[in-house]
Each structure stands twice: as C-alpha cells, then as structure tokens.
Amino acid sequence: MPTQDLFLIIAVAAVVLILGVGTAFLLRGRKTPPGTYTSTRDANDQPAGSGGTAVAEPEAPAAPAPAVEPAQAPPVGPDLGVEQLPEAAVLEVPAPVRGRLARLRARLVRSNNALGKGLLALLSRDTIDEDVWDEIEETLLLADLGTEPTQELVGALRERVKVEGSRDPQHVHDMLREELVRLVDPSMDRELASQRHPDRPAIVMVVGVNGVGKTTTIGKLARVLVAQDKDVLLGAADTFRAAAAEQLATWGDRVGVPTVKADVDGADPASVAFEAVRAGIEQEVDVVMIDTAGRLQNKVGLMDELGKIKRVVEKQATVDEVLLVLDATTGQNGLNQAKVFSEVVNVTGIVLTKLDGTAKGGIVVAIQRQLGVPVKLVGLGEGPDDLAPFDAEAFVDALLD
Known part of the structure; x- marks a missing residue:
C-alpha cells in the first residue's frame, strides 16, 4: 500500500476517534443522575403549603423541606405565641401616675x-x-x-x-x-384590682362596644401599671378586628410588656385568653390584662361569647376586675351599654374616655348610680399617658374652677 494512502487512513481514524470521545463526554455530562428530579419551576414558585418540596418521579425520593424558624417565640400553645420585645429596643418611661391628676x-x-x-x-x-x-x-x-x-x-x-x-x-x-x-361619692372603692395574689397574677378583663378605644385604653393602662413598677402581660383576645393584636403588641413593646396573641386570624378568643392567663401564671407576672373584641350590646351571640371568655379564664384563676370602657360623649346611650355588659360579665369598674372633650360631666354620677359601680379611670386625651385614676374631689374642683 502506498505511503500516502496509509497516512490518509490513519488521519481519518484519528478524527473519528476524537469525535466519538467528545460526543460521549457531552452525553455523559447531560445525563440525569439516578434518584433526582430536575424541575424548571423556580424555587420560590412552589404550591401553597408544599414547604418548597419538589414534585419527584415515582422512583425518586422527595427532597426534604427546608427548616423554618418560628416567627414568634416562645410558643405558648397551639397557634399561639408570646410577642417578645426586641433586645435592642429602647423602652419608654411612662409618666408618673400622681402628676396625671x-x-x-x-x-x-x-x-x-x-x-x-x-x-x-x-x-x-x-x-x-x-x-x-x-x-x-x-x-x-x-x-x-x-x-x-x-x-x-x-x-x-x-x-x-x-x-x-x-x-x-x-x-x-x-x-x-x-x-x-x-x-x-368619694366613698366608693376606686382602687384598681392589680395586686398580685400569692399564687397567681391579678386578672383584668376589658370590655366595651365597638369604637370606644378598648385596645388603646389597655395600652395606656399598661403604662400606668408599669409606672407603678408592676410586671404586666397582655392577652390579645380580640381576634376579629384586623390588626388588633398587632396594635396591642405595639403598645406593650413600647414599655417592655409582652403580649400573648394568636398566630392565625379568627382564632378562638377564649383560647387566647386562657393561654394568656396560663403564661402569666408560669411567668409569675403581677397583672394579666385581656383585650376583648368590641361588640354591640344588642347582639346576643357576641355577648354570650364574652361570658364564655370569662368562664374559660376562671378555670385557672378568678377574674379580679372587669373594666367597661365607655365614651363620655355618648351620654345616655352609654348607660344602656353599661347595663347590658354588667348583666353579662359583672362589671366592677368604669373607664370613661374623652371626658376632657365633653361638657356632660354628669355622666359620671349617672353611671355610678345606675350600676352601683365606680368610675375608676378617666381618659384625658390622645397622648400615651392621658389616662388617670379618677378622683371625685379633683373632678368636682375641676368642674367648678
């Protein structure tokens, strides 16, 4: 065989060999390894509730779901958590109670x-x-x-x-x-039942109709108690109004007071109240205050639920104080509200808001006469420390000054 033909055959063979090896290498790199599944779906585009787990072929095991750190810590019960104050937060110092009068x-x-x-x-x-x-x-x-x-x-x-x-x-x-x-009547007992018992906290429930400012009043009252050097815990049992729990937690965070709230909307308010009291007992706080949803006094179902909250709480501890928040500007309508609430949950004290913005100071006397329950706190304005213990003589002096 001529030398030229021999060289040509060798060259062709070399080219074929090189192409074969390259093709095999490329095919090897594109092969899917056994036991895995490659999806074109973006990692963030998983169905709700999938936890980010890819859909695998029948013979392939599912990839483990990523660990998720809890948003609330520590958990108190099913779907409940304690809203803790960030360590770096600067706490506000509430105004002294004495100067508020x-x-x-x-x-x-x-x-x-x-x-x-x-x-x-x-x-x-x-x-x-x-x-x-x-x-x-x-x-x-x-x-x-x-x-x-x-x-x-x-x-x-x-x-x-x-x-x-x-x-x-x-x-x-x-x-x-x-x-x-x-x-x-200065002889009425206007002392707030906020003294801790030997084995449990004092329990305070706050009730009232929609729009009177219950959550804000609880936030302001927490400041009053903190100013008296008391350890306080809040229970966000208003699970119907959007952002009510967050609003309450914000009030608490400002003065270093934790809040027990549900992690899901529409939770059972009695369960939240129960867990708040349990957390208060375990943490040995002085006072547990429970916020409740606003309700119309003529709605029987809602009023029955309010009674249920109180009964559930009292499986652990007696409710020491039931404060009814009333708007001083509502006049006689406030009397009707007070009467119905008192029948359902045995109101022990009145918080009268917007008293500084009304000429109708006589509502203080009317409410006390109708219920036999004292006005214990009065709202003076929109500021965070505009809530003060009621004093009969100071009130009359202000009217006549």
Whole structure:
C-alpha cells in the first residue's frame, strides 16, 4: 500500500476517534443522575403549603423541606405565641401616675363644661325664683346627670339656699361643691384590682362596644401599671378586628410588656385568653390584662361569647376586675351599654374616655348610680399617658374652677 494512502487512513481514524470521545463526554455530562428530579419551576414558585418540596418521579425520593424558624417565640400553645420585645429596643418611661391628676383638672378647666359654670351663675343671682330652679334642673339634665340625681341635687340646693340665704360667691361655690362631691361619692372603692395574689397574677378583663378605644385604653393602662413598677402581660383576645393584636403588641413593646396573641386570624378568643392567663401564671407576672373584641350590646351571640371568655379564664384563676370602657360623649346611650355588659360579665369598674372633650360631666354620677359601680379611670386625651385614676374631689374642683 502506498505511503500516502496509509497516512490518509490513519488521519481519518484519528478524527473519528476524537469525535466519538467528545460526543460521549457531552452525553455523559447531560445525563440525569439516578434518584433526582430536575424541575424548571423556580424555587420560590412552589404550591401553597408544599414547604418548597419538589414534585419527584415515582422512583425518586422527595427532597426534604427546608427548616423554618418560628416567627414568634416562645410558643405558648397551639397557634399561639408570646410577642417578645426586641433586645435592642429602647423602652419608654411612662409618666408618673400622681402628676396625671393635675393634668385632669387643668384639661377639664379648659374644656367647655357647662355644668359647674352654669350652676354657679344661676345660684349667684340676687333672686332665685322658680324660673331659675327650672334652669338649674335643665342644666343638670343636659349635663347627663340623670333624672333622679338631678332631682336630688336640686332638692338639696333649694333647702340650703332657703336656710342659709347667702349670695356670697364663695359661699355659693362651697355649697355647690359639697353637694356635687356627695353625688359623685368619694366613698366608693376606686382602687384598681392589680395586686398580685400569692399564687397567681391579678386578672383584668376589658370590655366595651365597638369604637370606644378598648385596645388603646389597655395600652395606656399598661403604662400606668408599669409606672407603678408592676410586671404586666397582655392577652390579645380580640381576634376579629384586623390588626388588633398587632396594635396591642405595639403598645406593650413600647414599655417592655409582652403580649400573648394568636398566630392565625379568627382564632378562638377564649383560647387566647386562657393561654394568656396560663403564661402569666408560669411567668409569675403581677397583672394579666385581656383585650376583648368590641361588640354591640344588642347582639346576643357576641355577648354570650364574652361570658364564655370569662368562664374559660376562671378555670385557672378568678377574674379580679372587669373594666367597661365607655365614651363620655355618648351620654345616655352609654348607660344602656353599661347595663347590658354588667348583666353579662359583672362589671366592677368604669373607664370613661374623652371626658376632657365633653361638657356632660354628669355622666359620671349617672353611671355610678345606675350600676352601683365606680368610675375608676378617666381618659384625658390622645397622648400615651392621658389616662388617670379618677378622683371625685379633683373632678368636682375641676368642674367648678
């Protein structure tokens, strides 16, 4: 065979060999290894609830789901968690409780309260005839004092004016002050039941209709208790209103108070309240405060549920205080609300909000007379520390100042 033909055959063979090896190498690199499945779906494009696990061929084992750190820690019960304050957060220092009473008086003095001013003007007239007494009675009724307390006050004033007969402004002021203080009744026990028991925290439930500011009131009350050096835990049992639990937790975070809340919307409010009390007992806090959903007093189902929350909580500990939050500007409608709530959960104290923005200071007397329950706290404004313990004499002084 000629030398040229031999070289040609060798060259062709070499080319064929090189192509064969390269093709085999490429095919080897594209082969799917046994036991795996390659999906064109993006890692973030998994069906809801799949936990990121790929769909495998029948003979291939499913890939393990990634570990997920819990968003809330530590867990307290099924679908419940304690909202803890971030370690780096700077806590606010609530205003002292004692100074709040002075602010109450100052704000009521500045408010347009017709009760004290109107009565002093009428009683200081040179002649007090039946027309004047009619005006006094009308003033008291417009101030939401209520029919029975109005008649009682007018009768007492009539007798004193007849006997004492003085028109001196200071004497009239002192006389009116004495009668109003007697009506507001400083002898009622207005102490908040917030003292820890030997074996458990004090339990406080907060109730009321929609829109009166229950969650905000609890946040402000937590600040009052923190200012008194008490350890507090909040229970977000309002599971119906969107973001109610987050709102409550935000109030607590500002002063270092943890919140027990459900991790899912629409959880059973009684369960949340139960877990809050259990957490409070385990952590040995001083006070557990439970927020509840707002409800209309004429909705029987919702009111029954409120009673259920109280019964479930009392499987662990007696509820020491049931505070009913009322808007002072609602007047007589607030009395109807108070009566129904008191029948369902045995209200022990009233929180009266927006008192500084109304001329109807008589609502304090009317509520206490109808329920036999004291006003224990009053809201003074929109600020975080605008909540103060109610003091009968300071309240009357502010009306007459």
